[in-house]
Amino acid sequence: MNTQFSVSPENKPIFIALGFTLVIILIGTGYTLITQGAAPMLMPSYLAQQLQIGAFLGVCAAGMMMVILLGHIDLSIPWTLTAAAMMATTVGGPWAIPAGLAVGLIVGLFNGLGVSVLRIPSMIFTLGVDTALRGLMVAHTGGFAPQTEATPLMRFLAADRVLGIPVALFVWAGVSIAIAGLLSRTGFGKAVYATGAKESAAFLSGIRTKWVSVGAFMISSLCAATAGILLAGYSAKAYQGMGNPYLLPAIAAVVLGGTHILGGRGRYIGTLIGVILIVFLNSVLSIMQMPEAVRQIIYGTVIIGMLLVYGRETTSRN
Amino acid sequence: MIAKPLRRNRGFAAALILFLVLFVVYHILHPRGFSTAVFIQNANETVAIAFVAMAQTIPVLIGGLDLSVGAVMTLTACLASYLVVGTPAQMIFGMFLTLLAGTTFGVMNGLIVVFGRIQPIIATLATGAIAMGLALLLRPTPGGDIDADLNWALTNSVFDFAETYGLADDGNAAWLQPFANIPVPLIILLVVAFGVWTPFKRTVTGRTLYAIGSAESAAKLSGLPVRRAKIAAFGLAGFFASCGGLYLAIQTSSGNADITQAGAYTLNSIAAVVLGGTSLLGGIGGAIGSLVGTGILRVISFYFRILSVDPLIQPLIEGLVLLAAVSLGALRTLRIKNKLEHFR
Numbered sequence: 236m237n238t239q240f241s242v243s244p245e246n247k248p249i250f251i252a253l254g255f256t257l258v259i260i261l262i263g264t265g266y267t268l269i270t271q272g273a274a275p276m277l278m279p280s281y282l283a284q285q286l287q288i289g290a291f292l293g294v295c296a297a298g299m300m301m302v303i304l305l306g307h308i309d310l311s312i313p314w315t316l317t318a319a320a321m322m323a324t325t326v327g328g329p330w331a332i333p334a335g336l337a338v339g340l341i342v343g344l345f346n347g348l349g350v351s352v353l354r355i356p357s358m359i360f361t362l363g364v365d366t367a368l369r370g371l372m373v374a375h376t377g378g379f380a381p382q383t384e385a386t387p388l389m390r391f392l393a394a395d396r397v398l399g400i401p402v403a404l405f406v407w408a409g410v411s412i413a414i415a416g417l418l419s420r421t422g423f424g425k426a427v428y429a430t431g432a433k434e435s436a437a438f439l440s441g442i443r444t445k446w447v448s449v450g451a452f453m454i455s456s457l458c459a460a461t462a463g464i465l466l467a468g469y470s471a472k473a474y475q476g477m478g479n480p481y482l483l484p485a486i487a488a489v490v491l492g493g494t495h496i497l498g499g500r501g502r503y504i505g506t507l508i509g510v511i512l513i514v515f516l517n518s519v520l521s522i523m524q525m526p527e528a529v530r531q532i533i534y535g536t537v538i539i540g541m542l543l544v545y546g547r548e549t550t551s552r553n
Numbered sequence: 554m555i556a557k558p559l560r561r562n563r564g565f566a567a568a569l570i571l572f573l574v575l576f577v578v579y580h581i582l583h584p585r586g587f588s589t590a591v592f593i594q595n596a597n598e599t600v601a602i603a604f605v606a607m608a609q610t611i612p613v614l615i616g617g618l619d620l621s622v623g624a625v626m627t628l629t630a631c632l633a634s635y636l637v638v639g640t641p642a643q644m645i646f647g648m649f650l651t652l653l654a655g656t657t658f659g660v661m662n663g664l665i666v667v668f669g670r671i672q673p674i675i676a677t678l679a680t681g682a683i684a685m686g687l688a689l690l691l692r693p694t695p696g697g698d699i700d701a702d703l704n705w706a707l708t709n710s711v712f713d714f715a716e717t718y719g720l721a722d723d724g725n726a727a728w729l730q731p732f733a734n735i736p737v738p739l740i741i742l743l744v745v746a747f748g749v750w751t752p753f754k755r756t757v758t759g760r761t762l763y764a765i766g767s768a769e770s771a772a773k774l775s776g777l778p779v780r781r782a783k784i785a786a787f788g789l790a791g792f793f794a795s796c797g798g799l800y801l802a803i804q805t806s807s808g809n810a811d812i813t814q815a816g817a818y819t820l821n822s823i824a825a826v827v828l829g830g831t832s833l834l835g836g837i838g839g840a841i842g843s844l845v846g847t848g849i850l851r852v853i854s855f856y857f858r859i860l861s862v863d864p865l866i867q868p869l870i871e872g873l874v875l876l877a878a879v880s881l882g883a884l885r886t887l888r889i890k891n892k893l894e895h896f897r
Contacts, residue, residue: 308674310820355879356833358618362820363876370869377865479813483678496672528693528810531686538679542671 248493248545249505255541256512263519276522280399287401289514291462291469293507294407295481296488297414298458300506301451303489304418305431306498307350307357309452312459312485314368315342316478319460320467321372324383331386332464339460340453342368347449372475380474385467393468403465410458415503417454427451431498487538488513493545564830565842567881572845575852583859589710589734596736597708597804599851601626603742604797605818606825606843607750608659608790613826615765615786616835617673621662621681622794623819627810628688629655629798634697634808637799644700651802652795658684659791663784673787681819688810695809697802704806711735738800742844745796750840753789758782766835793840825850828878849878 263276275281295312302309315338323335342364349360385393395402418424426447429437438444462481467473492509494501516537520530580587605622612619629651636647658680665676706717712733714720753759761782764772773779797818802808822843823833829846831838853874857867 359827359879367872370872373868374866490675528686528689531682535679535682
């Protein structure tokens with residue numbers, strides 16, 4: 236356990252991201268103290284509300300991390316999320332959530348087989364799957380927001396509170412514990428790191444790398460589907476393009492959390508902090524009433540700036 | 554002459570054949586047959602995405618990816634909507650400035666990748682957001698007022714171009730007739746592609762791109778200018794993306810900072826690059842292939858119009874065609890005998 240507290244190269248990004256998150260909160264608080272004379276950012280209810288919105292991104296990023304650890308990427312998240320939400324509201328009743336999750340499992344299996352068996356680069360294969368899913372959903376809904384509504388259970392999971400804490404946070408915590416446990420305590424987790432570091436070496440040491448990839452893609456899609464079900468519950472229905480704002484922030488959160496984009500390195504706690512960083516960055520920018528243009532510029536600058544601070548990687552990994 | 558590159562790159566050859574078959578069948582099926590008007594319309598709808606696809610090709614050749622091409626195109630289109638106005642000389646200067654701005658942005662990407670040592674995909678994800686922000690600052694709402702003559706001249710046939718500017722007896726000169734019906738956008742595209750990319754590819758920097766894509770360490774140990782080539786790759790990507798932006802601005806007579814559209818252009822550019830026979834692992838392919846790849850993508854959507862396909866299932870067909878096309882690349886894996894070859 237000693238390693239957890241000394242700053243190893245792997246943990247450095249996590250501490251920097253954590254520090255930066257605190258700086259963001261301080262800046263936001265300072266701003267509101269000067270302009271309004273109050274500090275809403277430090278109110279528990281405000282924090283809980285922001286984290287509730289962040290839970291959707293957090294669940295997406297958790298799944299995305301599994302795939303990025305393998306050195307792949309999952310660009311099908313937006314429409315996996317939307318398809319799961321639409322299927323859940325269409326089926327309705329007690330089978331709504333299983334139906335949504337099933338969409339995730341099927342898409343993940345398909346992605347995984349395409350990437351590991353057909354050996355098509357994940358970038359282009361998941362992009363194709365995303366387009367095909369969009370096509371399926373447009374054909375299914377006629378291009379409009381579906382009229383069907385989220386079930387009471389979905390609404391409870393996404394929008395209700397228990398003991399003053401949003402239920403969505405419990406879902407996010409559950410997913411987090413599952414992923415963190417999977418990565419650090421199971422053989423599958425070790426296999427993911429090994430496959431991401433060097434697939435040929437992992438294969439030669441007896442890891443069935445094909446099935447590791449399939450598993451990681453299924454987890455990613457399952458997480459996207461979970462986020463879709465939550466988001467449909469939060470807004471009471473599914474709508475076209477509901478997943479689009481989650482793809483790039485999910486990738487950014489994973490990378491800001493110190494996971495290497497080429498795979499093999501990264502810890503789940505980093506992803507968690509990366510998500511929190513992005514959520515608070517967004518909320519401070521909206522408190523300051525920044526126009527969308529400035530938000531985009533700050534957003535991009537923060538990602539570049541933080542990666543530069545993390546230390547440059549060595550020129551060649553070969 | 555032409556057979557050698559075709560034999561060397563089967564992906565490109567397959568793409569070219571597929572495109573020609575699709576294109577010829579399209580014009581056979583078209584109710585009015587082959588006509589200049591349809592050809593011009595096709596060309597106009599292809600130019601912007603073709604430029605963006607060429608832009609994407611070059612970072613892909615070095616084994617990277619540029620997620621900012623769509624945003625740079627949007628940014629330069631917004632810029633052009635302010636700069637390409639006034640007298641002809643001012644307009645030409647404005648075009649020059651637009652292309653310079655895009656190239657500068659690309660070089661900046663390259664500097665971040667080379668000296669910041671950040672992976673291209675994540676660096677350009679961030680700079681893409683910055684480009685979109687700048688575009689939104691320039692054009693919070695769509696607008697602009699680009700010269701109508703310029704718009705007409707560049708989006709029609711050579712004859713219309715000559716007529717607009719009173720060249721070659723208003724387009725009626727005898728020597729012009731063989732070319733009179735060729736769409737101007739197609740000429741612009743081919744001139745830029747063969748005038749910039751082909752000569753560049755033959756330089757040391759250009760060859761280094763391919764070497765980096767195949768084996769970066771080997772390229773470095775051989776003393777090739779790896780850094781210069783990487784910066785040039787992103788700079789050239791910025792240049793091509795700004796060509797697309799400039800054309801889009803002239804074509805629509807305005808600039809529009811549309812985030813969704815920028816994202817769609819970036820993603821479609823990746824699809825076009827892959828369809829054109831360029832390997833996402835780097836080292837194989839080229840910008841001319843991406844032109845063909847774009848052609849395939851566009852022709853497929855042209856079919857929807859003449860075959861009266863239900864608009865609701867069009868996105869599904871597009872997705873399935875894309876999946877089927879990239880799955881053809883999987884045929885390679887069936888030929889591999891040594892399992893370890895899979896893990897390149």
